Structures are given as C-alpha cells and as structure tokens.
Amino acid sequence: MVPTHYYLVLAGILFTIGVIGVLVKRNPIVIFMCVELMLNAANLTFVALGRHFGQTNGQMYVVFALAVAAAEVSVGLGIIVMMFRQKETIDIDEVHLLKY
Amino acid sequence: MLSYAWLIVWLPLLGFAHNAFAGFLYKDPKAAKNAVSFVAPFVVFASFLVALVLLPAVMGAPEHRAYAGFLPFASPDSPWIKFGGFEVNFALLLDPLSLLMTLIVTGVGGLIHIYATSYMETDKEFNRFFTYFNLFIFMMLLLVLGENFLLMFVGWEGVGTCSYLLISFWYTETANARAGNKAFIVNRVGDVGFVLGMLAIWSVFGTLSFFNAHGTGVMQLAAQHLDIAGNALGDLKLWFAPAITTICILLFIGAAGKSAQIPLFVWLPDAMAGPTPVSALIHAATMVTAGVVMLTRCSWLFVQSTTALQIVAWIGLATAVLGATIGLVQNDIKRVLAYSTISQLGYMFLACGIGNFRAAMFHVTTHAFFKALLFLGSGAVIHSMHGEQDMNKMGGLKKLLPKTWLLMFIGTYAIAGIFPLAGFWSKDSILDSAASSPWGSGLLLYGIGLLTAGMTAFYMNRMMWKTFYTEARFEDGKLPSLAHGNEEHHDDHAEATGKVHESPPTMLLPLYVLAFLSVVGGALMPLFFGSFFDTTIAKLDVGSLKEGTSVIGGPLVGYLLSTIVAVAGLAAARTLYTQRQQTGELLAPDRKRVNPLYRILAAKWGFDTLYDVLFIRFGGQFATKILWRTVDQGLVDGTISGLAKLVGGLSEVGRRVQTGYVRNYALGMLVGVVVIVIGLLATWQNLSAH
Amino acid sequence: MLAPTIIFWILALLAISSALMVVLAKNPVRSALFLVITFLAVAMFYITLSAQFLAAVQIMVYAGAIMVLFLFVIMLLNLSAPEALKEKGTLQRPVAAILGAIFITLLIFSQALLEMPTKPALANEVENLGTVQTIGLSLFSPKLPWLFPFEITSILLLVAVIGAIILAKRKLD
Numbered sequence: 001m002v003p004t005h006y007y008l009v010l011a012g013i014l015f016t017i018g019v020i021g022v023l024v025k026r027n028p029i030v031i032f033m034c035v036e037l038m039l040n041a042a043n044l045t046f047v048a049l050g051r052h053f054g055q056t057n058g059q060m061y062v063v064f065a066l067a068v069a070a071a072e073v074s075v076g077l078g079i080i081v082m083m084f085r086q087k088e089t090i091d092i093d094e095v096h097l098l099k100y
Numbered sequence: 101m102l103s104y105a106w107l108i109v110w111l112p113l114l115g116f117a118h119n120a121f122a123g124f125l126y127k128d129p130k131a132a133k134n135a136v137s138f139v140a141p142f143v144v145f146a147s148f149l150v151a152l153v154l155l156p157a158v159m160g161a162p163e164h165r166a167y168a169g170f171l172p173f174a175s176p177d178s179p180w181i182k183f184g185g186f187e188v189n190f191a192l193l194l195d196p197l198s199l200l201m202t203l204i205v206t207g208v209g210g211l212i213h214i215y216a217t218s219y220m221e222t223d224k225e226f227n228r229f230f231t232y233f234n235l236f237i238f239m240m241l242l243l244v245l246g247e248n249f250l251l252m253f254v255g256w257e258g259v260g261t262c263s264y265l266l267i268s269f270w271y272t273e274t275a276n277a278r279a280g281n282k283a284f285i286v287n288r289v290g291d292v293g294f295v296l297g298m299l300a301i302w303s304v305f306g307t308l309s310f311f312n313a314h315g316t317g318v319m320q321l322a323a324q325h326l327d328i329a330g331n332a333l334g335d336l337k338l339w340f341a342p343a344i345t346t347i348c349i350l351l352f353i354g355a356a357g358k359s360a361q362i363p364l365f366v367w368l369p370d371a372m373a374g375p376t377p378v379s380a381l382i383h384a385a386t387m388v389t390a391g392v393v394m395l396t397r398c399s400w401l402f403v404q405s406t407t408a409l410q411i412v413a414w415i416g417l418a419t420a421v422l423g424a425t426i427g428l429v430q431n432d433i434k435r436v437l438a439y440s441t442i443s444q445l446g447y448m449f450l451a452c453g454i455g456n457f458r459a460a461m462f463h464v465t466t467h468a469f470f471k472a473l474l475f476l477g478s479g480a481v482i483h484s485m486h487g488e489q490d491m492n493k494m495g496g497l498k499k500l501l502p503k504t505w506l507l508m509f510i511g512t513y514a515i516a517g518i519f520p521l522a523g524f525w526s527k528d529s530i531l532d533s534a535a536s537s538p539w540g541s542g543l544l545l546y547g548i549g550l551l552t553a554g555m556t557a558f559y560m561n562r563m564m565w566k567t568f569y570t571e572a573r574f575e576d577g578k579l580p581s582l583a584h585g586n587e588e589h590h591d592d593h594a595e596a597t598g599k600v601h602e603s604p605p606t607m608l609l610p611l612y613v614l615a616f617l618s619v620v621g622g623a624l625m626p627l628f629f630g631s632f633f634d635t636t637i638a639k640l641d642v643g644s645l646k647e648g649t650s651v652i653g654g655p656l657v658g659y660l661l662s663t664i665v666a667v668a669g670l671a672a673a674r675t676l677y678t679q680r681q682q683t684g685e686l687l688a689p690d691r692k693r694v695n696p697l698y699r700i701l702a703a704k705w706g707f708d709t710l711y712d713v714l715f716i717r718f719g720g721q722f723a724t725k726i727l728w729r730t731v732d733q734g735l736v737d738g739t740i741s742g743l744a745k746l747v748g749g750l751s752e753v754g755r756r757v758q759t760g761y762v763r764n765y766a767l768g769m770l771v772g773v774v775v776i777v778i779g780l781l782a783t784w785q786n787l788s789a790h
Numbered sequence: 791m792l793a794p795t796i797i798f799w800i801l802a803l804l805a806i807s808s809a810l811m812v813v814l815a816k817n818p819v820r821s822a823l824f825l826v827i828t829f830l831a832v833a834m835f836y837i838t839l840s841a842q843f844l845a846a847v848q849i850m851v852y853a854g855a856i857m858v859l860f861l862f863v864i865m866l867l868n869l870s871a872p873e874a875l876k877e878k879g880t881l882q883r884p885v886a887a888i889l890g891a892i893f894i895t896l897l898i899f900s901q902a903l904l905e906m907p908t909k910p911a912l913a914n915e916v917e918n919l920g921t922v923q924t925i926g927l928s929l930f931s932p933k934l935p936w937l938f939p940f941e942i943t944s945i946l947l948l949v950a951v952i953g954a955i956i957l958a959k960r961k962l963d
C-alpha cells in the first residue's frame with residue numbers, strides 16, 4: 001500500500017501550485033480555476049487521511065465540500081460576469097478601487 | 101483680654117471691606133465718601149487703642165510674650181496647614197517688638213490716613229484709595245504680628261501687593277503703572293530669598309513659628325541649638341554654622357528686596373509716582389522697614405553667624421552711601437526724600453549687621469516720625485504748588501507757607517541729627533555701635549557712616565533751601581495746575597487765581613503731631629536700650645561676638661563728632677545754595693553734562709541702566725531667541741508635532757500596502773499563512789528529531 | 791515495486807504536470823482543459839484510496855458540471871486573446887515564487903517530521919470504505935451527524951441558484 005504521506009505531499013504540491021496560480025494569473029476565471037485546484041488538493045488530503053484511519057469521515061467531508069464548491073462556482077462566475085459587464089475587461093488588476 | 105487681640109488685625113480688614121463696598125452701602129456718593137473718610141482713619145486708630153490696651157497684659161505675660169488667635173475668638177493653636185510634619189497655625193504673636201511696630205503702623209498710619217482724607221479730597225477714586233490703604237494696614241499688621249514665618253510672609257506679599265496697587269493708583273498714566281510693576285517685580289526677586297530661607301529654616305528646625313508656648317519656636321530652638329525634635333544641632337558643628345549662615349543670607353535677600361538695599365533698591369525712587377500719602381506711609385514709615393523688622397525678629401539666628409552680620413552691615417553701609425550720594429543731585433522734592441529713605445534704611449541695616457538690633461528698631465521708630473513728617477510736608481508743598489514737584493521751580497516759600505516751612509524745618513533738623521531732636525539719638529546710637537563693632541572694622545564703618553551723615557544733612561538742607569529760601573522761581577498767581585490723574589474739580593478760589601496757599605488744617609494737624617514726636621522722640625531711648633526688649637531681641641553673646649570697645653573712645657566723642665559733621669553739612673548747603681538764587685542749581689547746565697561725578701550720580705550709579713541692559717534687553721533677547729524659539733517652539737512643540745509628523749510619515753509609507761489589487765492581498769494572506777506554519781512547526785510537540 | 795506504487799507515481803506525475811499547465815497556459819480555455827485532466831487524475835487517486843463513490847461524483851460534478859460552466863463563461867466573455875497587457879511593475883511574481891517555494895518546502899518538511907499516530911489500516915479492511923452502500927449508510931444514519939448537513943446542503947444549492955440568477959440578470963426594468 002502506498003504510504004499515506006505520499007498522498008499528503010502530493011496534495012501539498014497541488015495546493016501550492018494552486019496558490020501560485022491565484023497569485024500570478026490575471027484572468028479572474030483562471031484564478032477561480034486555481035482555487036478549485038486548491039479545493040481538490042484539500043479533498044485529496046481528506047480522503048487520504050480518512051483511509052489512513054479507516055473512517056468514512058474523510059469522504060463525508062469531501063462530499064459536502066464538493067457540493068459547496070459547485071454552488072460557489074456558480075455564484076462566483078456570476079460575479080465575474082457582472083464584473084465583465086461593468087468594465088469590459090477581464091483583468092483583475094483593473095479592479096482596484098480600494099487603492100490608496 | 102488677649103482673646104480680643106484679633107481685633108487689631110481685623111478692624112482694618114473690616115475697614116477695607118466697608119470702603120470697598122461703600123458704593124453699594126450708601127446711595128449717595130457724597131455720603132459714601134464721607135463715610136469712608138470717617139471709617140478709614142477710625143479703624144486704624146481703633147487698632148492703635150486695642151494695641152495700647154493690650155500692652156500691659158503683654159508685659160505681664162511670662163517672657164513678655166503672649167499668643168492670640170488670628171481668627172476671631174479662636175485659640176492660638178487653631179491650625180492652618182497641617183500635613184506630614186508641617187504645621188502652621190493661625191496665630192498672632194504679641195511681644196514688645198510686634199506691639200511696638202503695631203503702634204507705629206497704626207499710630208503714624210492713622211495720622212497719614214487723616215492727612216490723606218484731605219489730600220485725596222478731589223480725587224474721583226477716593227473710595228478705592230482708602231480701600232487699598234486699609235488693606236495695606238491689615239497686611240502690615242499681619243506681617244508684624246504673625247506668629248510664624250508663613251503668616252509674616254502672607255503679610256509680606258500683601259504689603260507688596262498693596263504697594264503695587266497704591267503706587268499705580270493713577271494707572272491711566274503708563275509711567276505710574278510701570279513704576280508699580282517695577283516695585284512689585286523687584287520685590288518678588290527678593291521674595292525668592294525669603295521663601296528659600298523659610299524652606300531652609302523648616303528643614304533645619306522643623307518648624308516655622310518664631311516663638312512657641314512649648315519652647316519649640318525657631319528662635320527658641322536656635323538659642324539652644326536644638327531642632328524641634330530636641331536633637332542637638334550644635335553637635336554637628338560642621339553643618340550647623342553654614343546652615344545658619346545660609347538661612348540668614350537668604351532671609352537678608354528677602355529683606356533687601358522689601359527694604360530697598362543694594363541691589364534691589366531701584367524700585368523705591370520710581371515708587372514716588374504714587375500719591376504722597378502712599379509714599380509717606382508705605383515707603384517711609386512702614387513697609388520698607390519690614391525688612392528691618394524681619395531681621396530683628398530673626399536676631400537670634402543672625403547673632404550666630406558672623407558672616408551674615410558682616411554682609412548685612414557692609415551692604416547696609418553701602419546702601420546708605422549710595423542713597424545719600426544720589427540724593428545730592430535730585431531735583432524732584434519727593435525723589436530727594438526717596439533716596440534719603442534708602443540711605444536711612446541702609447543705616448538701619450548697618451545697625452543690624454553690628455548686632456545692635458535695638459538701635460535699628462530705635463531708628464525705625466524715629467525715622468517713621470520724621471520721614472512721614474517730611475513726606476507729608478512735601479505733599480503739602482506740592483498741594484500748595486498745585487502739583488509742582490520740581491524744586492527748581494520753587495523757592496521763597498517760607499514767606500508764603502510759614503506753617504509748612506516750620507514743619508519741614510523740624511523734620512530736616514531731625515533727620516540731620518541735631519541735638520536734641522529724635523534723629524540725633526537714634527542715628528548716633530547706630531554710629532556709636534558701629535564704632536564698637538564686635539567683628540572689627542569699627543573705624544571704617546564709623547568713618548563712612550559719619551561722612552554719610554554729613555551728606556544727609558547737606559542734601560536735606562539743600563532741599564530746604566531750594567524750596568523755601570532763595571527767591572521765588574515761579575510766578576505766584578500764575579501757577580499752572582499739574583493735575584495728576586483723577587482730579588474732578590479743584591478748589592475754586594485757588595484754581596481761579598493759581599495762587600499758592602497754605603494747606604488746610606486737616607492736612608497740617610497730623611504734621612504737628614509728627615513734628616512733636618520728632619522733637620521728643622529721643623526720650624524713647626531708654627525704652628529701647630532697657631529691659632523692654634530683652635526677651636525679644638537677641639544679645640550678642642555667642643562665641644567670639646561680644647560688644648566691642650569703641651574705636652573713638654566712647655559715645656560722647658561720637659555725639660560731638662556727629663554734631664560737628666551735621667552742622668557742617670547744613671552750613672555748606674546753605675552757603676552754596678544761597679549763592680544760587682536765580683537758577684537754584686549748583687552746576688550750570690553745560691557743566692552738568694561734562695562733570696563726571698555729576699553724571700555718575702545723576703545716573704544713579706548705573707544700576708537702572710545695568711538692569712535694563714541685563715534683564716530687559718539681554719534677558720528679553722535670551723527669552724525670545726533661545727527660550728521661546730529654540731526651546732519652546734523648537735524642542736517642546738517640535739517634539740509634539742514631530743511625533744504627529746512621525747505618525748503621518750509612517751502612515752504615508754504604510755498606506756502603500758493598500759494597492760487595491762486583489763492579488764497583492766492574496767499574497768499578503770500567503771505571507772501570513774507561511775508565518776503561521778513556521779510558527780506551528782517550531783512549537784509542535786509531536787515533532788520528532790529526524 | 792508494487793503495482794499500486796507505480797500507478798501512484800504515474801498518476802502523480804500526471805496530476806502535477808497538468809496542474810502546472812493550468813497555471814502556465816496562456817489561453818484560458820487551455821487552462822480549463824488541463825484542469826479537467828487534473829480532476830480526472832484526482833478521481834483516479836480517489837479510486838486508489840478506496841473512495842469509489844467519490845471518484846464517480848468527482849468526475850460528474852467537477853469535470854462534468856463545473857468545468858463545463860467554466861468553459862461556458864469563458865466562451866461567453868469571449869476571451870481568446872491572451873493577456874497581452876503589461877504586468878505592472880510589482881514584486882508580485884518574484885515574491886509569489888519565493889513564497890511558494892517556501893511553502894512547499896514547509897509542507898514537505900512537516901510531512902517528513904510528523905509521525906502519524908496510528909498504523910494504517912490493512913488493505914482488505916478498507917476495501918469497502920468508499921462504496922455507495924457505505925457512503926449511503928454514513929450519510930443517512932441517525933447515529934452519525936451527516937444527515938443534517940445533507941439536508942442543509944439542499945438549501946445551500948437553492949441559495950446558490952437564486953444568487954446566480956440574480957447576479958447574471960440584466961438590470962431590472
């Protein structure tokens with residue numbers, strides 16, 4: 001059996017890639033996709049640890065996380081669409097009204 | 101009987117209240133004025149009577165010392181301030197010294213009050229004048245009757261305040277206001293010494309009372325070299341002597357401010373800007389002698405320090421010389437008397453410095469008589485001359501004002517020290533004790549003192565000659581009226597004619613009394629040198645200080661010498677000024693500008709100029725450029741606004757974090773996460789040391 | 791080497807490389823497609839971890855619904871042009887790179903140091919850990935706490951639908 005911490009390290013790598021993607025990309029949709037990547041890494045961690053301890057808890061968390069992620073995606077994309085309507089550009093750097 | 105002693109102090113206070121509110125109490129202004137002119141002198145004489153009545157009771161008390169409460173019907177132990185180890189009571193000390201001063205203040209003061217009701221008759225602010233006048237009497241009595249240094253200090257400051265109020269009575273003239281300021285401020289400089297002296301006394305002795313029923317007053321403790329807890333102070337010889345010397349010097353600084361000694365005398369001539377009764381009361385008879393009174397009160401301290409005595413004596417002598425020399429060249433009749441007062445005060449301090457406090461107090465008494473007489477007489481002259489004060493514009497008044505002339509004549513001869521007038525006895529007792537100085541330099545002290553006595557006679561007779569003798573240097577009938585401030589209307593007949601006229605009887609009557617006292621005042625001499633003051637003035641019997649032997653061979657020689665000198669001074673003045681009928685001046689104007697001696701004296705030995713440059717110019721520049729701009733604005737304000745600017749600056753930098761870009765914020769979050777993870781890993785318990 | 795290990799490494803390689811391509815691709819459509827591959831890889835992982843139900847759901851929901859939604863929006867906004875805009879002169883990229891490196895180091899480091907408290911379960915015991923039956927029993931069992939969140943999730947989805955509709959509407963006339 002593959003040791004559990006292999007999965008954890010893998011999840012960590014995926015998570016970090018997602019983080020860097022959030023920080024570096026300028027298209028909000030792509031940023032959002034990287035957020036989904038982070039969520040998936042977390043889900044992977046849950047499942048791996050759930051299997052490590054022999055409980056279903058890990059997978060239950062993932063079920064709900066999945067549902068929430070779906071809801072969140074729909075709302076988030078709605079926001080992005082609104083943003084595009086306002087500004088006619090998809091560059092997250094254009095949204096800087098809180099600049100000092 | 102003694103429980104009524106508070107009346108002495110409270111009667112003038114009630115007079116003050118009455119006069120202050122006379123406008124409210126009486127509907128008719130004329131009635132108010134009449135009430136004030138009755139009440140003001142009345143309360144002063146009433147105090148005089150109470151003091152007189154209490155005198156036998158005090159002399160019958162143990163050690164001739166009685167204590168009474170300051171508050172009405174209160175006991176002398178009623179506390180005023182009481183915290184920690186510091187206790188001061190509201191009490192009055194009745195002993196020969198304080199009663200003597202009370203009688204002088206209220207007696208002479210009462211006479212001056214009567215005079216003033218006539219002198220200030222035409223003044224619009226009549227009531228205000230007597231409000232201040234009564235307040236002054238109250239404060240002065242508090243000063244002399246206070247049982248402790250603090251009450252005395254209250255009176256001390258009070259008389260300074262009243263002096264300011266009265267000098268700048270005609271405040272609409274800027275010069276008068278400035279004179280008042282000068283008096284008060286110079287006084288305050290001296291007060292620093294007084295306060296420091298008080299603090300020093302408390303720290304050494306533990307109490308501020310002069311005398312105490314339990315024997316724990318400062319003077320009693322000093323005489324026995326103890327402090328209030330009974331610890332012997334003399335054992336620590338190393339510090340006791342310097343401590344006493346320091347205390348005495350500090351107290352002397354206070355006295356110098358109040359009694360116009362070098363270098364704090366500059367206010368007294370300027371104080372002549374006030375009405376003449378003010379000059380008579382405050383700057384001749386009472387307030388300026390407060391310093392002498394204080395030194396005498398502390399005689400038990402001073403006799404323990406030869407250094408302090410020497411300082412007092414030499415400064416007193418120098419002041420006497422200074423006053424006399426400047427008086428030689430004054431043309432304003434009041435200024436002559438002002439410098440004369442400075443000079444006579446110098447004599448009193450000289451006496452204190454020799455250790456002969458009795459002679460000093462004797463001179464205080466006789467000086468009160470004849471100086472008040474002289475001032476009031478000069479006031480009569482000024483009044484008759486419709487406000488003219490310059491002696492060069494007088495002359496020949498003997499014919500026109502015979503009564504005034506006679507009174508001034510008596511005063512002049514009294515101050516010159518001609519036998520058998522009062523001044524002869526008191527001044528000679530001072531000179532005689534100077535000759536027998538217990539710490540040496542007798543010949544020098546006596547010689548300079550004698551010379552100054554000659555100068556005194558000279559300038560006083562000069563004043564008489566320029567004023568009363570010689571030919572008139574004005575046109576009678578055409579005198580311009582030099583109104584001094586608030587005169588509402590003048591005597592119709594005199595104003596219409598501009599003629600010189602004799603003063604009214606109300607003004608002359610007190611002068612007769614004072615003249616009488618100036619003549620017979622010498623009879624008080626046995627009182628001063630007898631046993632009357634034994635318990636209240638210290639004797640010279642400490643250490644090496646004993647009564648010395650006279651360097652001139654005895655008092656009789658002294659009498660002879662001083663009479664010769666006085667007569668010579670009088671004669672010299674008469675001769676010189678008889679020759680100057682027209683101008684009245686000894687030196688011609690062009691000679692005046694060149695003569696170096698004249699110029700030094702006319703410039704008052706440069707003190708005013710020195711103070712002006714040092715404190716006003718230099719001090720002003722220092723205060724403005726350094727203290728204000730650099731320290732206050734730069735340092736203090738700079739620190740505060742610097743802090744504000746610092747915050748602003750930091751904020752200016754800090755706000756750049758808010759870029760508005762979401763990605764930057766996300767980066768910030770990542771930074772936080774990294775920090776937290778590092779923190780967790782560093783402190784995680786389950787970490788194994790792989 | 792056992793077969794599971796080989797499979798793990800292949801899948802890991804796939805997942806990481808497609809994740810990297812998500813970030814590195816210039817075209818958002820390509821990013822989306824690479825993300826789909828990543829999801830598929832993760833689904834494979836779920837299977838190896840005995841979470842069979844989840845693997846199926848992952849593909850259905852994530853790859854099937856969410857990514858389709860993403861692609862719809864990308865097409866809607868018609869962004870085929872790559873980001874030609876100049877990056878503003880910030881420290882964003884370098885700092886992000888450094889921090890990312892630090893972060894991953896930390897994660898790996900912590901894995902290396904941590905001791906897992908219990909022994910892993912045996913393979914045959916957990917074979918049925920993620921079957922539909924097991925998941926269903928856990929979800930609806932009154933003894934376990936998962937029923938309530940299950941019901942609430944339906945409301946959550948309702949709210950999300952309403953929200954999405956309102957957000958995407960044009961202005962109310």
